Amino acid sequence: MRALSRIDKYRGGGRLILRPETRLLLTVAASVSSLALGDPQALSLLLAFSLLYAAAETKFKTLLLAYAFMGLMCALSLACVWLLGFIFPPMREAPLAGAISPFIRLGVSLNVILPLALNSKLTELAMALGRLHLPGFLRLPLMVTIRFIPVILNDLVQLREAVGIRFRGRRGFLFWLRHPLTWWRVFFQPLIVRLIRSADELAMASELKGLEVNTDFGSSAEPFSPDDRLVGLTAALAIILSALAEFFLSGSGHA
Amino acid sequence: MLKVESLSYRHAHSDRLALKDVSFSLDEGQSMLLAGRSGSGKSTLLSVLAGLVPHFLKGALAGRAELDGREAGAGGVAEWGRGARLMLQNSEAQFLAGTVGEEILLTLRCRGVIGPEAGEIARERLAALGLSALKDQSVFKLSEGQKQKAVLAALTALRPKLLLLDEPSANLDPVFLEELKKALWRLREDGLALIVADHRPYWLKGLCRKLLVLDDGAVAYEGQIEDLADQERRSRLGLRSPDVPEKPSLPPPSGFRRRAPEEEAGFNGTDGSDQAADSGGEIRIENLYFNYPGGPELFGGLSLTLAYGEVTALTGPSGRGKTTLARLLCGLEKPARGRITYDGQPAGLELAQVVLQNADHQLYMPTVLSEVILAVGAGGRTPEVEAGARELLASFGLLGLASRHPQSLSGGEKQRLVVALGLARPTKLLALDEPTSGLDGQNLALMAAQITKAAQAGPAVLLVTHDLELVGLCAARHLELFGPMT
Known part of the structure; x- marks a missing residue:
């Protein structure tokens, strides 16, 4: 069971043999670095390295689909900015660098989250979180969050079907566009209620299982593989190079 | 201890x-x-x-x-x-x-x-x-x-x-x-x-x-x-009976027959005559086969007729195709072979009402009353529609909760509400998937009475259930599925 897959249908490539801790740490390191960096060229370097990692760990088609979706989202937000420019002209004169950096950060996050979600089993991630010796108040919510993913996907499938039955004949895109309040009520309200209920049940199950008192998830049975070391070193190199690029190219060294 | x-x-x-x-x-x-x-x-x-x-x-x-x-x-x-x-x-x-x-x-x-x-x-x-x-x-x-x-x-x-x-x-x-x-x-x-x-x-x-x-x-x-x-x-x-028959002694749906041998097809029931299959206007399944991608073939050429005004119970172990059969009858799935017709017309969601198992996904409005009014559909909120909605709620013992948010109801109350929603509009087939899984004895009796009353008003009712007590209370016919796992 993959973290992002209710029915194993999005299985990724997973050509590298990595421990879940490696994927988790890479995700955190890349996200923090992309937040710290501000120069688009430095961020692009980080994006390139993270893309190499994603390409090695994710099926090409899945990666392409994810990028297409991200591209659509970026295009929509750029269109909104352009439209807002008519109301607030200074927005049209803002430097491109300021506008492009958030999108590069989004790309970096996508590149590290996709391999984590598609190639890690729920249990592996949960155990890895335990082994990272995070404090209980961080570990428990994170484990429940990971376990939450299949619950959300299952709820979405059931909700779509229930709405299809109840609103038969009124399901077209235009119907929902004309009735945004109904759309909110029909899709989001039941989903939010279900999620709150599921979160409560999962939290109760975690308490009953004794996760809050567990302090020993043991050390990993497997040592870090050569792939783990290679990816770790490359990631460190990428972050250092990006930081240097930020320092020299922006000239301010504010990162 | x-x-x-x-x-x-x-x-x-x-x-x-x-x-x-x-x-x-x-x-x-x-x-x-x-x-x-x-x-x-x-x-x-x-x-x-x-x-x-x-x-x-x-x-x-x-x-x-x-x-x-x-x-x-x-x-x-x-x-x-x-x-x-x-x-x-x-x-x-x-x-x-x-x-x-x-x-x-x-x-x-x-x-x-x-x-x-x-x-x-x-x-x-x-x-x-x-x-x-x-x-x-x-x-x-x-x-x-x-x-x-x-x-x-x-x-x-x-x-x-x-x-x-x-x-x-x-x-x-x-x-x-x-x-x-x-x-x-x-x-x-x-x-x-x-x-x-x-x-x-x-x-x-x-x-x-x-x-x-x-x-x-x-x-x-x-x-x-x-x-x-x-x-x-x-x-x-308000409790249920401790004595429930292991198998309901009810006749199978009229015209019930299957092409594959009984063990292969996975049904319990005596074949009905072809004469019964050809009688009157009804919902008819003819020579039905179905399979999910990569799954086994189900129903083995099943044929049967669901008569209007009658409650048919569909029972059997989990994962044997009961809900799938209900989905096929409502047009949510398409048969691999064979056909399903309502008075000669192909099956479709516009001819059927289906009540799914999970009530949480079927409740959207800010009050119980507006939920029923939405389910009535055409006409909007007229005094007549509201009066009808209140009457329906009263018949399910929910009128006192009319101004409550549907998601704030208990599990049993939600179950009664979604079945009431299924009855809000006239239909030819009403399919109910496990409508009584969490109901106590008092509400089970109420639900059984309402299902019987709904069938008397015209539609064929298909009851997908494990609840043999409910079957005994309101079903006229019974079919048991025990074929391969879906």
Whole structure:
């Protein structure tokens, strides 16, 4: 069971043999670095390295689909900015660098989250979180969050079907566009209620299982593989190079 | 072993006592049925005994609950859980690992048991519950019965003294119920004490001897499970019958026949005559075959007719295609071969009303009344529509809740509401998927009466259910599916 897959249908490539801790740490390191960096060229370097990692760990088609979706989202937000420019002209004169950096950060996050979600089993991630010796108040919510993913996907499938039955004949895109309040009520309200209920049940199950008192998830049975070391070193190199690029190219060294 | 003395509990932010002065005791190896109407406090009592109060559920607790001299919840939920374990109604919610084997290992790891000892215990538990072959199976791909057994295996891995089960029969078919009963029997033989909160007493006969009935949070009756044979007592306490026939003795739908041999097709029922199949205007299934991608072929050339004004019950083990057949009849799925027609027209969602199992996904509006008005559809909120909606709510005992938010109702109230929504518009077929899984005796009788009344008004009603008591109360015909797993 993959973290992002209710029915194993999005299985990724997973050509590298990595421990879940490696994927988790890479995700955190890349996200923090992309937040710290501000120069688009430095961020692009980080994006390139993270893309190499994603390409090695994710099926090409899945990666392409994810990028297409991200591209659509970026295009929509750029269109909104352009439209807002008519109301607030200074927005049209803002430097491109300021506008492009958030999108590069989004790309970096996508590149590290996709391999984590598609190639890690729920249990592996949960155990890895335990082994990272995070404090209980961080570990428990994170484990429940990971376990939450299949619950959300299952709820979405059931909700779509229930709405299809109840609103038969009124399901077209235009119907929902004309009735945004109904759309909110029909899709989001039941989903939010279900999620709150599921979160409560999962939290109760975690308490009953004794996760809050567990302090020993043991050390990993497997040592870090050569792939783990290679990816770790490359990631460190990428972050250092990006930081240097930020320092020299922006000239301010504010990162 | 377990002593409960004058236990009272009030939920946080509530003025009402959820438990009032509850007292009882239970010895090692004893088992007890905890019965009562929906909302009578059964689940709350189990939560207290599982140690969730006051650590997880806040509120005011008075009185004492002791297990071997230790007070309930002492040392926190997890520490208390070494002695008393709770199986929640939604068994899937209790899985935190990916596979059956990993779930048991994770449970043990949380209690500090690791290495070869944990592996040995996990193997023993899997074997004891007949799950060895499913060790590496994803927990999300298990049937409902398998999920419950997997949860049981994990809960009993460290040999607790008391096992608490909340509505274990709600989603189980009679075959899995029997298996669960056997598993619980073996645990009881090992000295485990059991408290089972359930609306269906029939499957617990022989397993539970003691009976404790709650009503509005207080003990309304304490005795033996055999005492439920008294119908007057049952009606007074709102309970279900302890005597339900193993198989309904009802005729199959008219025109029932199948091409494949009976064992292959997976049906129980005597072939009807072709003459019956050709009679009148009806909903007709002809030579039906279906399969999900990569799945086995189902229904083996099934033919049958659903007559208008009649309730047909569809029963059988989980995962054998009951819901699939209902979906085909409503046009939610297309047959691989064969056809389904309503008076000669192809089946379609516009001709049918279908009520799905999970009520949460089917409620959208800010009040119960507006939910029914939305379901009525055409015409909007006219005085006539509103009067009709109120009448419908009254017939399901929900009129007093008309101004409540639908998502704030209890599980049983939501179940009644979604069935009422299914009846809000005229239709040719009404398909109900497990409409009574969490209903007490009083609401079961009400639901059965409304289903019968709905059928009398015209549509064919298809009842997909494991609830044999409901079948006995309102079905005119019965078909049992036991083919390959979907």
